Amino acid sequence: MILARVVGTIVATRKDPRLEGFKLLIVKPVAPDGKDESGYVIAVDTVSAGSKETVIVVSGSSARMAEGCKDKPVDATIVGIVDTVTLNK
Amino acid sequence: MFLGRVVGTVVSTMKDAALKGQRLLIVQPLKPDLTETGKCIVMLDAVGVGPGELIYWCRGKESSFPFLPAEVPTDNTIVGVVDNIHLEGSR
Numbered sequence: 001m002i003l004a005r006v007v008g009t010i011v012a013t014r015k016d017p018r019l020e021g022f023k024l025l026i027v028k029p030v031a032p033d034g035k036d037e038s039g040y041v042i043a044v045d046t047v048s049a050g051s052k053e054t055v056i057v058v059s060g061s062s063a064r065m066a067e068g069c070k071d072k073p074v075d076a077t078i079v080g081i082v083d084t085v086t087l088n089k
Numbered sequence: 090m091f092l093g094r095v096v097g098t099v100v101s102t103m104k105d106a107a108l109k110g111q112r113l114l115i116v117q118p119l120k121p122d123l124t125e126t127g128k129c130i131v132m133l134d135a136v137g138v139g140p141g142e143l144i145y146w147c148r149g150k151e152s153s154f155p156f157l158p159a160e161v162p163t164d165n166t167i168v169g170v171v172d173n174i175h176l177e178g179s180r
Contacts, residue, residue, distance in 0.1 A: 001113075001131040001164055003099070032097055032115050032129050047103050056101060056113065056131055058162045061150040065162040066105050079162050080104030085115070087097035088140045 003082065004029045004057045006049050010042055018072045025049065025078065027057055032085050043076040044069060056080035090147045092119045092171065095140055099131055107161045114138070114167065116146065121176055132165035143171040 008026035012019075023045040029037040034054075041057060046066050049055045055078045063077040064070060097115035101108075112134040118127045123143075135155035138144050144167045146152070152166035 001133075002128075003115075003131055029128075037128060046105060049103075056099065056104070058164050060164045062153055062162050062164040065107070065150075065153060065160045067107070069162075077162065079108060080099075080101035080113070083100040083102055085097060085099050087115070088095070 001056050001058045001079070002029050003032060003085070004041065004043075004055055004078075005036075006051055006053050006055060006078075007040070008051075016073050019044075019074075022072075022074075023048075027055060027078070029057075030054065032087055034085075041076050043078050044072075044074050045078045047078055047081055049078050049081050054082040054085075056082060090145045090168065092121060092123075092143065092145055092174075093117055093130075093167075094119055095138055095142050095144060095167075096129065098140075105162055107159055108133075108163075111156075111161065111163075116144065116165075116167070119143075121174060123174075130165050132167055133161065133163045134167045136167060136169060138167055138170055145169045145171055
């Protein structure tokens, strides 16, 4: 899983019928200290994340194990909203 | 499976129901010579590791197997604590 920040939304009318009803968000990976990392991911949101929130994104086939994603064509899912990140030291 | 070191924790209240009660840890991947490689990853803990510990983890769908029969949505899970590493040719 990676930490990421919600930076946008996606609206798609023509899509796989199994994706209907899903909320799609654009997330940008971030380091534990909050700094942006490279790249973007489009992820299905199952926890009602909001704009600019830090979230946990699970990817790969495990993304289909999130609630409501079984047998859906999904490879990245937001499974948690981050309250705090604590680094040792 | 890969080597890593536990460098932090994540707290999340709003999360997938199957993640309830699971510990979310931040791990820095390491090479066998224990130098850092790649970005930090958030993962679940299947063995009960502490901060700063040297661990190994597995990636992919298999990382949800330690929690069977529960279907836990995780793509990286800590599955062991490293006691020793012996590298052929070192020292």
